[in-house]
Amino acid sequence: MKRLSAEKRVELLQRKFGIEASVEQKVVALAGNPNTGKSTVFNALTGLNQHTGNWPGKTVGNAQGTFMHKGQPFLLVDLPGTYSLLPNSVDEQVARDFICFGRPDVTLVVVDATALERNLNLALQVMEMTDQVVLCVNLMDEAKRKGITVDIEGLAQKLGVPVVATAARQRQGLSELKDRLFDVAAGKVVPSPLVLRYDEEVEQAICELEVQLAPLLKGTMKARWVALRLLDGDSTLLEDIEKYMADAELPKHTLGREVSPSWPQA
Template identity: 65%
Template sequence: MGLTHQSCGKAVLSEKFNIKLGSDDELVIALAGNPNVGKSTVFNALTGLNQHTGNWPGKTVANARGNYTHKDKKFVLVDLPGTYSLLANSVEEQVARDFICFGQPNATIVVTDATCLERNLNLVMQVMELTDKVVLCVNLMDEAKRKGISVNIKGLEEKLGIPVIATTARNGSGLNELMDRTYNIALGIENIFPKTIEYPQEVEEEIDKLSERLQNILKDKLNSRWVALRLIEGDTTILDSIGKFLFDYNTQSIEKEEACIYEY
């Protein structure tokens, strides 16, 4: 058997990401976003920790983690490195991708810059392709206001089908609502209808064929449609990560199962 019971779920968090949950009902929240959009500022405000923040990109290169309590629940918040995509073009992208894929967070908050939202939405859509437990935090609202930019938060929420919250993390504005909506998504309280991306028919047909085969291997451990898309794009780094996080190294079955993906 390639998939081991122990290497799934909470055990993966502990063994592969060194995140030990205090209790079984503790919830894990990932904090993703482009570089320099205020992720660590949100992280510090929520956890009371002092993750380094500054005015230049690329400071958070490993996963920092902290805790906060909201209402009756304890949360572990994981501050991911800043990335423009999840396509594993860099170490940062791979670290962020692997955590969202294999850490199985109960929700992922994507922090964005209100002054250049369009560029930031690329990552939001990529995260939405991977998981439907997404919360969009539109940060730096004070800067947007200063520049005369207004953001239609309700309109975004309707178009994307996920919670969208305006924040100015530097002064704490909007963070309570961010925690409320994240709580709802993590616990499945709020009904959401995340927009799905549909590709041209011939691509969709290939996705269907490949993801059906992947489903047999991945079970429900990872979104097989998303993996199929990565493989169609020629990104095979996901196979290394699947081997590392979901399967035992050293088993013949993984070789057989990976070979079966490659054969396709």
């Protein structure tokens, strides 16, 4: 996706999300299901360098922290724990909006090594939104106790993104995790996430919508993901595009006016 300049991104984060960042910082969004050890990962990476508050206009908590790695400052934004990014709750909408419109340099998705099948649903949704993803398979100590083995290398090859095994409570794997965050944020590693394919009718509808959406979005978002959300009847997306982007990057009401209302229904 097209990236904002550092100055514009800092302004966007402050004005739209109430987050104070510097132009030097790489911004990492921290996502994950509840009970995956996400907060432990956050605390382990940031230590005492934290700030808490609420998201603007929401009663949902907002935690931010900083850390340095290889001379690069990072700002880690802890998103609400959610099971999906479909905006059926305030928590889900906050998480979706920050990943989509906050333009993080990397989205770090934490999953529970003992419940990968359930947790990977969120990871796959994030990967539909952005390529800049690192997967943290946490609670490896719990998995070992339960006799569960996770093929980290095989998972990385299948998903097309860096995957790191951690046991954050024991501070295991954190150095490698920081390395992978640095590599993706600096462009040294370019993830190529797995693209989920649907049945023929849905894929045809996605293709037809992508053709209309791509020139309107101008690289600001993945046209395929926006097409999926429109086909899914996500009525909040167009409103949020105007809220977060129209004033700076897209003509107002662009999508609502120019995307045909008669697209194929899945």
